Amino acid sequence: MSDRRYLKPAAAVALALVLCLPPFYLDAFWLRIGLFSVAAAIGAVGLSLLSGTAGQLSLGHAFFLAVGAYGYTWLAGDPGPGLPTALAAVLAVLLAGVAGGLFSPVAGRLRGVYLGVATLALVFLGHHLLLTADSVTGGFNGRSVPPLTLGGFGFTADDPELTVLGVPFGAEERLWFLGLALFGLTWFTARGLLRSRPGRALAALRDSETAAAVMGVDVARYRSAAFVVSSMYAGLAGVLLALAFRRVVPDYFSLALSVDYLAMIVIGGLGSVAGATAGAVFVTALPLLMTRYADQLPLVATPGTEDGGVGPTEAARYLYGAAIVVILLYAPDGLHGLARRVRARLRPHPAPAEQTPASTVPSAPAVRPKEHTP
Amino acid sequence: MTVPQLEVRDVTVRFAGLTALDEVSFTVTPGTTHALIGPNGAGKSTCFNVLSGLYRPASGTVRLGDTDLTRLAPHRIAALGVARTFQNIVTTEGTVADNLMLGRHVLSRAGFAASALHLPRAVREQREHLARAREIAELAGLDGHFDTPVALLSYGDRKRVELARALCLEPRVLLLDEPVAGMNAAERVRMAEVIQHVRTELGLSVVLVEHDMGLVMRLADEVTVLDFGRRIAHGTPDEVRRDPEVLRAYLGTAAGEEDAA
Numbered sequence: 001m002s003d004r005r006y007l008k009p010a011a012a013v014a015l016a017l018v019l020c021l022p023p024f025y026l027d028a029f030w031l032r033i034g035l036f037s038v039a040a041a042i043g044a045v046g047l048s049l050l051s052g053t054a055g056q057l058s059l060g061h062a063f064f065l066a067v068g069a070y071g072y073t074w075l076a077g078d079p080g081p082g083l084p085t086a087l088a089a090v091l092a093v094l095l096a097g098v099a100g101g102l103f104s105p106v107a108g109r110l111r112g113v114y115l116g117v118a119t120l121a122l123v124f125l126g127h128h129l130l131l132t133a134d135s136v137t138g139g140f141n142g143r144s145v146p147p148l149t150l151g152g153f154g155f156t157a158d159d160p161e162l163t164v165l166g167v168p169f170g171a172e173e174r175l176w177f178l179g180l181a182l183f184g185l186t187w188f189t190a191r192g193l194l195r196s197r198p199g200r201a202l203a204a205l206r207d208s209e210t211a212a213a214v215m216g217v218d219v220a221r222y223r224s225a226a227f228v229v230s231s232m233y234a235g236l237a238g239v240l241l242a243l244a245f246r247r248v249v250p251d252y253f254s255l256a257l258s259v260d261y262l263a264m265i266v267i268g269g270l271g272s273v274a275g276a277t278a279g280a281v282f283v284t285a286l287p288l289l290m291t292r293y294a295d296q297l298p299l300v301a302t303p304g305t306e307d308g309g310v311g312p313t314e315a316a317r318y319l320y321g322a323a324i325v326v327i328l329l330y331a332p333d334g335l336h337g338l339a340r341r342v343r344a345r346l347r348p349h350p351a352p353a354e355q356t357p358a359s360t361v362p363s364a365p366a367v368r369p370k371e372h373t374p
Numbered sequence: 375m376t377v378p379q380l381e382v383r384d385v386t387v388r389f390a391g392l393t394a395l396d397e398v399s400f401t402v403t404p405g406t407t408h409a410l411i412g413p414n415g416a417g418k419s420t421c422f423n424v425l426s427g428l429y430r431p432a433s434g435t436v437r438l439g440d441t442d443l444t445r446l447a448p449h450r451i452a453a454l455g456v457a458r459t460f461q462n463i464v465t466t467e468g469t470v471a472d473n474l475m476l477g478r479h480v481l482s483r484a485g486f487a488a489s490a491l492h493l494p495r496a497v498r499e500q501r502e503h504l505a506r507a508r509e510i511a512e513l514a515g516l517d518g519h520f521d522t523p524v525a526l527l528s529y530g531d532r533k534r535v536e537l538a539r540a541l542c543l544e545p546r547v548l549l550l551d552e553p554v555a556g557m558n559a560a561e562r563v564r565m566a567e568v569i570q571h572v573r574t575e576l577g578l579s580v581v582l583v584e585h586d587m588g589l590v591m592r593l594a595d596e597v598t599v600l601d602f603g604r605r606i607a608h609g610t611p612d613e614v615r616r617d618p619e620v621l622r623a624y625l626g627t628a629a630g631e632e633d634a635a
Contacts, residue, residue: 189490196489196500200476204466211464214426216452216480216543229486 019180023173024165031172032244033288038179039240041280042186044264045273046233051262052270053194054226055206057112060103060119061261063126064096064231066253068238069145071095073248074136076146085148089239096235097228104224123255130250142249145242147171148178155243171246179240183277186233190273193229202226203271263320267327269334278335282323287316377404377546377579378439380425380456385434387420387603394420397434398605400598402547407573407580409594409611411587413623416600418583419461422549425581426458427451438547453480457545459536461552461583465524470516470535473524474507475500477542507542513575514538515568530561534568541572547579548572554586562586569593591615599623 022034047061071092074080083091106118130137137143147156154160155174162169193199201222204212213219242248260283268279290297290312297315310318331338380402387395395417402408410418423429425436427448436443443451457477465473482503484496511520514534519527524535533553540548553569554562566589573580584590590597590611597614599607601623607614614620 188492192490192492192496193486196496197475197479197482197484198486198489200466200468200472201479203468203472204476207466208464210428210448211460211466212476213448214428214452214458215476215539216449217476218447218449225486 016180016184020177023169023176024167028170028172029292031176033285035172035175035179035244036241036288037281037284038183039237039244040261040264040284041277042183042240043234043237044261044268044276044280045186045190046230046237047261048265048268048271048273048276049190049193049202049233050226050230052265052272052276053199053206054202054223056107056223056226057116058119058227058230059116059255059258059262060122061230061234062253062255062257063119063122064099064234065238065241065257066126066130066248066250067096067099067231068092068235069242069248069253070130070137070143070238071235072239072242073143073145077143079135085146086150088146089148092239093232093235096238097232100227100229100231100234101224103231104227107227108220108223120255120258123253123258127250127254130253137248137250140250142247144247145245147246148243175240175244178243182236182240186236187273187277190233194271194273198222198225263324265334266324267320267334269336269338272334272336274339275334275336282335283320286320287313290316290319377577378441379404380547380579380581381435381437382421382425383435383437385421385424385431385436387417387424387429387431394603395424395431395600396603398598398600398603399434400596400605400608402579402581403596404579405573405577406595407569407582407593409582409584409590409597410600411584411590411597411614412600412606415602416623417603418600419551420603421600422458422551422581422583425451425549426456449480452543455543455546456549457540457543457547458549459533459540459551459553461555463529463532463536465532465535465539467523467525469521469523470511470519470527470538471504471507471521473535473539474511474542475503477510477539478503478507480543507538510538510541513568513572514541515564530557530565533557533561533565537565537568537572541576544576545578547581549581549583551583552585553582554584554589562589566593 022031043061043065046064047058050056050058069092072088075083075091076085076088103119103122107115110118131140147154147159149155149159155171155178157170162174167173201212201217204215204217205219205222205226209219212222245252264279264283265276266279267282268275268277294312297312327334382401383399384397385395385399386393386397398417398421400408400410410421412418420429424431425443427443427446427450431444434444438454438456441454443454443456446454466476482499484493484499488496508520511517514537516531516534516538519531524532527535533556537550537553550569554565557565569580569582570593572578580593582590582593594611597607597609597611598605599614599617599620601619606619606623607617609617
């Protein structure tokens with residue numbers, strides 16, 4: 001037993017070290033895929049908390065991502081207050097949380113599909129605002145994003161010049177580590193939330209609001225808290241996406257983006273941090289990879305050609321559409337559940353040993369004909 | 375822990391013209407078991423829903439000691455130490471431990487920030503409450519199942535999970551809605567023992583809705599009989615058993631009686 005106790009932290013440290021390697025071996029293309037995946041993972045964890053754990057369907061995640069991305073750009077930029085970038089990033093996350101909080105009067109009154117449709121309105125509202133509030137958002141063409149600077153260290157190509165172990169550190173390399181750090185923070189905090197009092201209260205809301213209320217959970221408060229927390233993760237993801245894109249444009253934050261995030265958490269498995277991460281990587285990386293390797297894939301057209309094949313982005317959409325259907329049919333608990341079952345099958349020996357004493361201790365007549373009639 | 379008196383006075387509940395409860399009154403003496411019986415549709419569950427704050431009565435009051443519960447939200451009533459179980463099991467996904475820890479919600483403090491940051495205070499609190507939840511699981515006869523997913527448990531065990539979860543609130547008043555419905559004879563006997571045991575052990579008041587007359591007669595100190603939303607009899611189990619009104623109400627609807635379980 002004592003060996004196993006150190007296994008998990010050791011594995012985490014090893015994984016963290018491995019994740020530090022890519023900037024030394026991979027080029028900017030791969031780092032960018034990684035960065036977008038990490039940013040998506042942060043956002044997906046937030047949505048998973050809201051829709052997976054608390055059971056509140058949201059199609060408005062793109063809106064909260066936009067609040068984070070544009071919030072940072074405006075707060076740190078010109079036109080805008082031109083705040084120190086690190087402060088602007090923190091404020092942008094809080095701003096997204098406030099936006100989530102402002103939505104809570106609606107969120108508190110609607111359930112299920114109705115809530116989904118109400119959040120849908122947020123996306124359209126947000127998109128309209130982004131297009132029309134020119135002085136803040138730059139309108140249709142968007143705005144360029146001021147690069148983040150932390151204590152004189154800029155997340156840009158050459159401010160200051162930096163070479164580590166013979167590898168010149170450009171913007172991608174630097175942002176990769178920023179993304180890792182923020183993702184680590186997300187993982188740490190989300191796991192803490194899910195495995196303690198607030199997480200259990202949210203899960204209770206999902207399974208039965210009546211039972212949750214009777215157990216002492218303030219239903220209205222926790223429903224809005226779920227929105228606030230989820231929006232803050234979305235805001236953080238938005239900030240990171242803005243830094244990675246270096247430019248924010250309204251069309252990115254469309255309904256399709258919200259649907260992508262829903263796809264991520266369904267593929268990954270609702271309510272699981274690891275699942276949301278896996279789903280985010282899958283949904284984000286797939287279209288980018290297919291675009292890159294379009295010329296080598298059958299039935300996929302190279303971008304910019306007219307040879308009658310399916311464009312790589314559409315092909316990626318077909319693929320993850322198919323992935324969702326397959327997962328809903330064969331593994332409704334997503335990649336996370338699949339992984340858990342595979343793990344359980346790989347070590348069948350300890351499981352029965354644990355089960356035997358547990359099932360013999362309680363009352364003998366455990367097997368019992370179903371006697372209650374409806 | 376002093377258990378206050380639970381007093382229901384002239385409670386009336388109407389659903390669109392149907393009077394589900396008609397000026398019902400009864401008082402639960404501290405530390406006793408009070409049974410609420412009656413044929414199907416008599417208003418027993420409605421009464422529970424009023425007690426736990428899920429329904430607001432059209433008139434009448436519910437008082438716990440000096441506190442008026444009538445207008446309080448369910449979570450506030452839970453915080454005052456009124457816990458309940460449901461007729462059809464309502465547990466959350468996850469293990470027995472997860473469910474019981476939900477019962478510790480009102481007794482613990484850790485909020486979103488403290489939990490997200492794994493603050494030592496929150497971690498320590500969780501550990502303490504987990505230890506207590508484990509004790510309560512044993513008290514309710516769930517030893518060995520603490521880390522089992524609820525979905526894998528037998529029906530009887532899931533009923534016990536609900537009881538244990540309610541006990542995790544360290545309630546002063548425990549409302550049990552058909553705690554042995556759907557159980558076989560052995561499980562019923564065991565559940566009765568558990569209820570008896572926790573009542574004496576924790577010194578709380580129990581309000582019991584149950585169709586199993588054997589159980590009611592054995593556990594209850596006082597019985598209130600409802601029929602069509604009205605109180606038709608009240609007294610000790612022996613008094614109620616001989617009451618002509620009660621006999622008529624029960625024999626008249628004896629056929630419907632079997633469906634309840």
